[in-house]
Amino acid sequence: MNLIFEIFISGALVVSGIFGFVGSYGLVKLTGTLQRLHAPTKATTLGVGGVLVASMLYFYATTGHVSVHEILIAVFLLLTAPIIANFIAKTYMVRNLRASDLPKSQSRKGWALYDEPPEP
Amino acid sequence: MSHWIILPVILPALFAPLLGFVMRHDIVLARATSVFATALLLAVSVGLVVMAADGTTHIYRLGDWPAPFGIGLVLDRLSAVMVLLTSSLAFLVLLHAIATGWDEKGRHFHALFQFQLMGICGAFLTGDVFNLFVFFEVLLIASYGLMIHSGGRERMRAGLQYVVMNLAGSTLFLFALGTLYASTGTLNIADLAAKIPAIPEEEAALVRVAAMLLMIVFAVKAALFPVQFWLPATYANAPAPVAALFAIMTKVGAYAILRVHTVVFGPGVPGTEGMIDAWLFPAAIVTIALGAFGVLGARRLMPLISFSVIGSMGTLLVAVAVFTPSATTAALYYMVHSTFAAACLFLVADLVVTRRDGDSLRPRPKTVQNGLFAALFFGAVIAMAGMPPLSGFLGKLLVLNSLRQPDVMVWAWTAILAGSLITIVGFARAGSALFWKSTAIDPPEPGAADAPGPDEVLSRNATPAEVAPAVLALAALAGLAVFAGPVAEYLEQTANQLFDRAGYIAAVLPAAGGS
Amino acid sequence: MLTRLIPHPLLSILLVFVWLGLVNKLTLGNLILGGFFGLVIPMLTAPYWPGRPKLSKPINVLGYVLIVLWDIVVANVQVALIILFRSNPNIRSQWVVVPLELTSAEAITVLAGTITMTPGTVSATLAADGGSILVHCLHTDDPDAVRDEIKTRYERRLKEIFQ
Amino acid sequence: MIEAALTFTAACYGLALLLDLWRIVLGPHAADRILALDTMVINVIALLVLYGVWRGTAIYFEAAMLVAMVGFVSTVAYCRFLLRGDIIE
């Protein structure tokens, strides 16, 4: 394996490790659930992303084939992470915040958590 | 290799999905199919008994893989007898369930019933301990379904306990199998039987643990002290035909002890010599006592019968515990007998209890057909309590006669005879309360405050079809007594075959020494 | 007819790519098999995705994706710095309400996802009629700026794509 | 070099897992626990891929893929339970 690959792979790995750690560190360090909600996004994006890039490079370097299935994981995580964050935020809000604690919605109905959807 | 051997598993396994998934909306069709399937099973099992009669140990290599690498079914006299016992019992129970309409009181009775048969037959036929576990699970999960069939508060709660207890048992089973595989590297019973005697006592700790844990696992099924507690609530709260079918379930445990602890860890195995008997025997003695106490102390009929089942299992296991061919012969005879006896009791009890305000032994007005029910009950009870002329007495004598070793005789005889007495007294009290005392009580005024609603309690006569299964069970018990000689001869050969470890190994493993 | 057969062409194409990704080997057989699944699966799941979102300029999708990816990297670093080096009392979190002009459910979802995936903002909930989005911002002194950036940088582009 | 980087990254994720665990145990809100569990899932996915690189095999890819999938589903289920009670109403 040539050095360029080694450097890139190692770099990707190190970046991944750092962001993965920072994500969890933020999870512990930050105060308040909503603040903490911001932290893991790092692990999802650059953390896993870094490992996946490293993996693709590594398998290309060792076998000569382009390995694409890492992209699948990345796509899957990118698609699902916002949904998860959204759900967790709502879970926190519905149990700990009242509608009055939030700024008002700027449309006809209030926030979906606290207000019935309009009649279709 | 004859495909007949696997039919007891495959037939119900194919009929059950048809019943459960295709015919689930048509009860008449389902009933006819279920009866047909069970009759077919009965015919096949008769064939298997005949096939095994010549003393050959037949093996059926699933997937055409040689033992011990694939799973093999083993048909010898013992498994053939057990399958026949299962199918004949099932046939009676099924007829009862249909005639009394129990099958309509909930969903999927017939499918669960066939699955139950599949599981039981599979357990009896397999030659592989892990496969035994799998079929234990099949028969258990089907039994959960049957146990809570038609629902209701008490049944559901008792069913929950039953499930929990058996899940714990299954977990222990896996611990035992893990230990067994870890110490022997194989799962085939014959292969185990070939390998374990070679393990010297100084290295046998793990195998011993496996043997002991397996015994406890089987003891749970066989309702042996101190793991019998689950049985009364389960049987008493199960629908009566299901309780009758469950008469074979305890025997599965006894069978497994016979099969595994005779063939694999039996007499002459240096690592485990004497270990199982030392615990099994006293436990069986206590089981007899607990069963008898329960019969005498019970306040309700269904628990009373359930405790008598426990007592009969104690008697059976006392005979198993000495691990000699003659005692095993006795145990087998008693096993066949007690299965029908227990089933008969439950079936009769069902006829009575559904016509009575529950199964309480408190004074209640007599039901219709008091005399008929009393006669049936009397017959079933003398069978269960081991009184002549039905097979129970012979079974008891066989067991007593085979327990002559001075160290076991006094305990075993005392327990069995005293247990019988207490059981007889208990049953006499119950029968007297149910069928005699009731004749002195006036029926309640219709519309009285505590009069049971018309749909809860049957007031009609039992149809011949409803009575027939119980009568047939009694006839089976009588037949077992009359033909005790030929039956015992078959069973004696069965026991001898069971103790012929070398023969079993040679039949199952193609080359001597196997792997 | 074709709509019945291929209810969501983009989904079908996506599935072909996913299949190739799964088998991780580009062969004709796999392509055929992937194509087969790309046809069959959307047909089977069509009832759960009534209607076909309109995509007017699919080319813009690529641009959008690149922008978002870049934002993710940049914002990741920013937020990492906040987490690592800013003391908790100095982190000023704010709610930001973003009124929406988008009306396509798909577009709104992509916007909300984008907001969340770019670190520093999490879309917490929508209005019951989907008319605005509530964003939680980890650290900002100017919520309006955040709102405006979302609207100009993402919503505008999405409007182009989905209309 | 790659070996060293792998070790470093693995150590990062190991620490990250411990921190996640810390958050799950302490909570305080159910949302925190769900969040931390989800983060744990993400970290495990990273570790699985990492392990595949370390061992030079793609055999663990499916595991990572599946963990991602079920991680999503179960996190949503946890949340839906707290939000609506019935997760498949």
Add this chain to the structure above:
Amino acid sequence: METTGNFLFIIALLPFVGALIPGLMIRAGRNATATFTAMPTAVALILLMTYAPAVLRGEVIQAEVAWLPQLGLSVSFFLDGLGLLFACMILGVGLLITLYARYYLSGEDPVGQFYTYLLLFQGAMLGIVISDNILLLLIFWELTSLSSFLLIGYWKHLPEGRQGARMALAVTGAGGLAMIGGMLILGNIAGSYNLTDILQAGDAIRASEWYMPALILILLGAFTKSAQFPFHFWLPHAMAAPTPVSAYLHSATMVKAGVFLMARMWPVLSGTDAWFYIVATTGLITMVMGALIALFKDDLKALLAFSTVSHLGLLTMLLGFGTEAAAVAAVFHIINHLTFKAALFMTAGIVDHETHTRDIKRLGGLRHLMPITFLIGTIAALSMAGIPLFNGFLSKEMMLEEASHTGWAGSQYAVPVLATIGALLSVAYSFRFIFHVFFGPVRDDYPAKPHDPPFGLWAAPALLVVLVVLIGVMPFIADTVVASAASAVTGADLDPHLKIWHGVTPALFMSIIAVVGGALLLMLHRPLDRVWRAAPRPEAKEIFDNLVAGCVSLTRRITEATHNGAISRYLAIFTVASVLLGGVAFMGGGLAEPTRELLPIPAVIAVGWVMLVVATGCVVVMHHHRFRALVLIGIIGLSISSGFVYLSAPDLALTQISVETVTIMLLLLALHFLPKTTPKVSSTGLKLRDGIIAGAAGLGVGALSFAFMQRDISTISSYHLANSYEGGGGTNVVNVILVDFRGYDTFGEIIVLGIAGLLIYALMQALLDGTSAQRLRNTDYSQDRSKDRHPLMMVVATRVLMPIALLVGTFIFLRGHNQPGGGFVAGLVVAIALLMQYMASGFAWTQARQRIEYHTMIGFGVLIAGLTGVGSWVFGKPFLTSAFTYVHLPLIEEFELATAMLFDLGVFLTVLGAVMLMLYSLSRIARYAGETVNVEPMDYDPANRVDNGPEAR
């Protein structure tokens, strides 16, 4: 000397076959049933008589067929003098009773039942006396207990009848069980259960160390049956039976069974001190005590009952003496007692029948009103009193003669004095029967107006008193019978000559004392009666009842304390037993030396371990918060899956993680309806106990696994590795094992899943049909809920994610044979994909859009798997034999087709169907609880927004 007599089978069988007929003749009248009862009895009697000459000549008639040779049980009968005597008595009296009962019972009684029981009883008795196999004898013995139970309890509406029946059954049943033990010991010593063999083995038996246990056990049987002290108390209570029953059971049959048995076993068991002291003493005490009590009984039948007890004591005592003369006396008294006692019972029955009372205090003066009855009763009673010219006198004289020269523990007087007292009391109660019933003034307060009964009722007792007088006057007519029976008892060739006058012997004086004393005693009856009534004495029934009640309450307490419904305790016991026994087993063997080097522990793996351990601990500590516990369980599952990946088990990892997810889904679905917290109810002690048990279990299991993980062993799986590709067509050995080597396990496993689906569906239906439905409707499950049910983002994301997930499922299915995966995981992945859709838009909405019959899916799955297996039969191969081939198509790379994949398809469908059916069931419950079904996939599609403009609310 031995003759084969096949009629014996018929004789033994006739009563049982005959018993069927009256029982079935429910509508027939008394005449018909009585006739059909008499017929088999008469035929049996006639057949018996054909053997009588030979037997009386000293021959033994034998017949045998094998029954249960493994046990040594055969259907073998033999007829010798003793047997013949008893058989004649049983059948003869049986006939008389049949006649008597015909007139005694009323038309309202279920007469058919009565005669059935009677014949059953008769058959059982007959069997006892002609059995040549002691096991067969035991069978008949127990049958007498059972059939007498039915007879005594015949009037089932009367509490006395029920209690008497139960008491008789308990006492005689207990004795019978003891006797089983004794008989088995005898057979063991003799090496055969054949009576003829045992009778030959007397010396060996008496010399055996097991003689005493056998003797005691057998005597327990005999004493209980023959109502010997202290087991006598059941007999009077058995008098609750209709009088014909009493007459039969207590004169000729049931109670004589014990005497018969002692006589039968006499050559084997007697002749030892133990025999003498136990048997003779018991008999003596019983004789005196029975007679004493009889004197003070006012109920006619009770009086007769205790007199029977007394006479049985007499017989027992005679047999206990162990001399041949005593045996002769015993045999003769058996005959005599039968005749007068049966007649007396029938007389008492007639009195009861006519006056509607049996209370002596309400009777008297009947000699004028019922002269025939008076005559019969008086003759029989005089015989019982031992007055000359009646047969009772003869045998009593013989008894007194034997007693007069029997010493007891060094005392010459004990036996004679007590025997005389017994005789004296016997005279007193006999006279009382005569005088207090028949003499005295005619009263005007009888409950019914008495007169002599119809002939049918007095014919039988009349016949009997004729015998009383005949034998009494011409004793020699009984010579042959007595000789033959007594010879059979003793095994010696006896030739006794029975005569009235024996000369002036001690017995004569004792007799005179008895008669005179008895008469005097009767005169003093009134004051003595007052003393008797005032004296405290133990009431046997009360003691027995208390004993039984005590046993019942004790056993009930034991039962209810042990089986108290506390499954948590059952499980604790189960665990303790497993740990203890496992530990004991482990200690009993040794371990080989460790052969494996331990693997290193990378830091990340240690972190995984910490996660698992901490999470487990937290689940335990925090389990009261149920939801929290579920989240923590998630960590454990994740850790284990990762561990499986690390430890070279990718298939396990896939399965574990997907199963765990689905399990958590189910738990969440169920938790919705369950309480969300667990109350803290366990006491510290309980927690400590459970903690210790749990710790021990954990330690044990951990140590066990550590022990084997350090040691290598060769396993059968090398074969699987070697043959997986060549023979199974797959490189994923685990999968090939699952679908091929051990496909049968997998077949069982999918059946388990299929059943689970069915069961849950059935359960759900039962719940919705039952009381739960009400509860579901009335409970509000929607508190504190978020208002968005089907959030837009989730719905949209699922539109893309679900197809991808389905594709992943397909992929995992297709590659399972060669790479990690397979039908099971694929089924779960597809289920999870569908679950996503359900969580997005709701189960019902989704379900409505694609009607998939999950029932059918399971059915097909099981059928496909099963039929794939069966398919191999076509090729003559066993179930589940697989075949595979590699297919080449142009343009496409080579791919494999295997039947194992078809099997795996069955697995896939079953898994998917089962999971979906479970979800379906839970969703049904939820809808029952008030969930409504949405019509749109998401709460609100913003495309419908009327006014897009921002507008502050």
Add this chain to the structure above:
Amino acid sequence: MELLVASAIGTMTAGGVYLMLRLRTFPVILGLALLSYAVNVFLFSSGRLSIDMSPILSKYGDASYSDPLPQALVLTAIVISFGMTAVLVMISLGAYLEADNDEIDIEPEITDEDSAT
């Protein structure tokens, strides 16, 4: 490594047993689930531990593999215990709905009339 696995099995077993002995259905379900995790790992460990030797046959003949048989057994066991757990969950739900009580122990109901007999 073996010690870690063994202690993990032990811990899960202990936790499982403790929860199994609780008095409400839900902790009992959790306990049995924990126990089934424990026993699955136990069964797996009976094939001994090995790293990077997945029993997926490679084209290069000299590779060594971990014992596949216990893995197959564990797979079967997992599936079965899944079915069992599902049934247990449903039955406990049924019992709770029927009885309005999720205690797992059943107090025997003895009426006055019973005591009288």
